[in-house]
Amino acid sequence: MSLCSFSSLATTTFPNFRRFKLSAVMASTVTTTKVHPAVIVGGGRVGKALQGMGDGQDVLVRRGDSIPLDFDGPILVCTRNDDLDSVLQTTPLSRWNDLVFFQNGMLEPWLESKGLKDGNQVLAYFAVSKLGESPIDGKTDTNPEGLTAAYGKWSLAVAERLQAGGLSCKVLDKEAFERQMLEKLIWICSVMLVGARHGGIPVGVVEKEFRSELCSLIAELASAAASEKGVTFEEAMEERLCAYSRAVAHFPTAVKEFKWRNGWFYSLFEKATAQGKPDPCPLHTQWLKELKIV
Structure with missing residues (x-):
């Protein structure tokens, strides 16, 4: 999807699109600028895929290596969540x-604890099956325009890079991004937990054979997240997340990664x-207790 079409997409996906005019204007400028060179932290599947979308000027940094001080551009962090503290330690x-x-x-x-409340983030709705393979965009039958989204000062640069790799990407403001971040968190926490209850079955089997369980958990987590964060989700979340599961x-x-995923919802129970x-x-x-995760 051309990012120029973000405006028309957003009016369909977000009824209150007037709040996102700035993002739409920004996104409409994405198609003519070449990919901005970046430092890429992490040489795994995603890091290598992002490097392949560049023009050969990127700097790939392995985990534990220092980030260049004099490199002007975004630093794309593609490590495990538990490695984020070490990334900060090696970054000026x-x-x-x-x-x-x-x-x-x-x-x-974690971002707020590090003084990065407005830090750059990407919701990557694309998959890289094996190291060196091309990424597959997570487009669905309910969102054929794609679901990947970026927020922050480098969001346009990220969108340009992903577009160069044949992937879609929306540029969102903070409020819209938080809603989509929570929605993806709900998806990964619900589908993984239901799947684990049934022996680690694939995501597609969860959606096809245990959809009632999945939708019940999605609705529960959505209600809890909305109450905790004071947000209102768009309608038909269950259908969107089931479509992504397919x-x-x-x-x-x-x-x-319990601390970063299901652990957040468990903390709401503890509170x-x-x-x-x-x-x-x-x-x-x-279900967490049933699996002896807590």
Whole structure:
């Protein structure tokens, strides 16, 4: 999808699009500028794929190596979430605002603790099956324009790079990005937990054979997230997330990176318990305990 079409897309996807006019204007400028060279942290599947979308001027930095101080451009962080502290330690403080985080999960508490409340983030709805293979865009039958989104000072540069690699990317403001971040968090926490309950079956089998369980958990986590963060989600979330499950049907399921994913929803249970309130996520808590994850 050409990013020039973001305006027409947004009016369909977000009824209150007037709030996103600035993002639409910004996105409309993406098609003519060449890909901005970047430092890429992490030489795994995503890091290598992003490097392949550049023009040969990128600097690939392995985990633990220092980030160049004199390189003008975004720093694309493609490591595991648990490696983020070490990435900051090897990045000059003056470059922290150039870091672009591609990680899944709830990064907000960690970003805020590091003074990066408005840090650059990307919701990567694309898959790289094996090292060196071309990424596959996570377009779905409910969102054929694509779901990948970027936020922050380097969002346009990220969108340009992804477009050069044949992928879609929306440029969003903070409010819209937070909603989509929470929606993806809900997807990964729900589909992985339901799949793990049934032996680690693929995502597509979860959606096809255990859709009722999946949608019940999606609705529960969406309600809890909306209450905790004070956001209002667009309608038909269950259908959107089931559609994405069909698009990545081959993915295996497992509850991973608990601190960054399901752990955030479990913390809502702990907070409610401490305040003498009902668990906002009873199914989620029950199934975590059933699997002896908590």
